[in-house]
Amino acid sequence: MPRTSKPRFNWLGLGFMAPALIVVALFFLAPVIMTGLFAFTNMSTSTGITGGEYLLTQSNLRALENSGVSDETFETLSTTSYRVDEAGLARLAEQHNQATADEFRTLHGDTVFTARRDMERALKDLNQNRIRSTRDRKAAAELFTSSVLDERFVEETDFRAALANAGINDADHEILVTEAFTGWVWTTENVELLTSLSSSARYAMNTAIYVIFTLAFNVGFGLLLAISTFYLSPRVASSFRTIWFLPRVLPPVLYVLMWYWLTWDTGIISTFAGYFGFAPRNWMLDTATNAWVVIILINGFVGASLGMILFSSAIKAIPSSMLYASEVDGANRWQQVRYIILPQLRWPILFTSSYQTLSLLTSFEYILLATDGGPGGTTEVWALAAYHTALNNYGGNLQYGLGAAYALVLVIIGIITSLLYLRFFNFRELVSKPRIEN
Amino acid sequence: MQLKLNNFTKTFGEVTVIDGMDLTVNDGEMMALLGPSGCGKSTTLFTICGIHRMNGGDLHFGDRDVTHLPSQQRNVGVVFQNYALYPHMDIRDNIAFPLKVQKQDSATIKRKVNEIAELVHIPELLDRKPAQLSGGQQQRVALARALVRQPDVLLLDEPLANLDAKLRLEMRSEIRRIQLETGITAILVTHDQVEAMSMCDRIALMRDGKIEQLSEPSEMYNNPANTFVAGFLGNPPISFVNAQVAGGSFTFGDNTVAIAEALKPRVGGEVQLGIRPEHFGPQFGTGVTGKISFVETQGREDLYNVTLNSGGMIRSIQPAGERLKMGDAVSWGVSPEAVLAFDTSGDRL
């Protein structure tokens, strides 16, 4: 008798699933979430990924031009002032003696000198403890500088106090604090930058070229291999397939190295072409076209082997009687391929295309190893741009935040297309439910 | 068109599946290739249509030597056991396929497809996909596709094996009707003797890659060449007993069966007797005694197994009526004219 028990929560099942769930959380969810978070920060090498300090520099001031900060503030910030405060007096006591410091306090305690000349005169005009040498006076004056500029403050309150001390208008504090902060902050700048940079459009264009042509090569060549090996004797076919599988099992560095040997100006192609009087050239990096052809071939041969395996097994799954039937019906090889085999490979082809579109969108390792985006950025695809921005920048300032924003675009495209594919392929399953004979 | 296989040999690697077979199918004839599973029927069929190559011998369609021609050039129609319809094409395209690959113009294709659909009674199914058809309908489509380009021969590989009992009966007569209407030369491969006997003009009964006997169904039933043929045809099957020839009778244990006059000169010593169930019963007198060991009622008829007192068993089939029970002792007779006698190696005497 069939038992109709309610589905119960099964702890044992959860136990078995746990490792998989942890892996999913750790290696899939966490990176996605972190990418999403990083994308909305201005993290970079200079901000670090932990906290920050407050440091106002000349370049900050330049950045603040036209930002509404008052001219007085600029004036105050860019001129050095001298404040006779306890800290300065302590330094003076140390450098000279306590008496000098005490006298200076009595005469000028809490005075602010805005000109070095006035400060030095005040030091010179001490009654008992006159500092005679000009050099000593200059040094002593330095002890009282109270510029906010080029001064590091660990705490925001200190920085604000310094601003107030320097006599800077309260209205300008906020903007200065923001500008002076050296740590990372939340921002939507990256997204704005992405949409406004002309290089983004070019990366997108490059990615489209890369994905479309590589995919076409993958699928086309995979199909060609699968179909041609199908008609070979099994032993020849399997050795053929093994050969074409090599690019996939070879370590990428080694595989790309072989392409170097092939394409370098002292490489195989150049040497061979040399016999026919062609000047040697770098067939990988000479022109943008060269670079694209090489990149599409490098990736294409790797991808084609996957297509070949998938398509081969799909062809083998076609009942042999169906192929016999087509031959008996008079179809030649070409007609058999065209009318019987290809139509039945429709779903494997669609599946491979969708799957490889996704992986090509995010893959850049072969481009990185081969052209590194060159020549002159012509083969810089989106994923490679993300890598370069975030992890390997010539300038040395790695822009994690901007890089994450690049990556986030890929993540979003990836998730949307995956969901579409899932629906699409499930739908296919639904419509092909086996029918009951009547 | 006449089909002639000459000294046909087929090997798969080391294994010789068919060894020197001769077979002639006359123009317009429907020939059954009958035999147990694995005896080489499909191999023969696939060789005739060119899917397998012959390792020896030759094959003629009429005067045309097709031994070395590929399938595409042989002009044969084949109905495969699983029908092998193209799942991605609708029925119309399935049937049109042999014409399409010949690049016939679409008007001609359309006309021929409609004609053949009429012949096999499926004009209303043309726009469906194979997966939307029942087994019997798929069978008709497969027939239509095989016939649409008017092949020289039609080959059917176990066409009824995948159908349920009712459809099988229906398609049995349908295939025969279509074959007769088109007058095509056909070979039907089957392991089912009823199919072979009911559908075909002649039967080639095969065993282990050889034809044991080739004759018309009734001839093969009444005049089997050996015990294999006798045992293969007939349901319920023939019973065999070992007997001695003594004093004008076959004797086995305390049982005696008279020897027909015509048979007398040919028999002596040890023989095997083949007794069909319809030739053993009370209506043939007495002389064979035993106990009923099995009773089966088949509606119009009753089937009995009689275990002889001397050992061995003979089946009997009788019109339903007086019902005997298991264990009842009987003494029944055998029709002497109908007894088949074989020598100890199984050949007919």
Ligand SMILES: Nc1ncnc2c1ncn2[C@@H]1O[C@H](COP(=O)(O)OP(=O)(O)O)[C@@H](O)[C@H]1O
């Ligand atoms: N392609 C093949 N390769 C090897 N052996 C085969 C092949 N096809 C059939 N055989 C063998 O040949 C014998 C006859 O097979 P077949 O013609 O299919 O028998 P059937 O009479 O049941 O149709 C069987 O023993 C089978 O195993």
Ligand SMILES: [Mg+2]
């Ligand atoms: Mg078979």
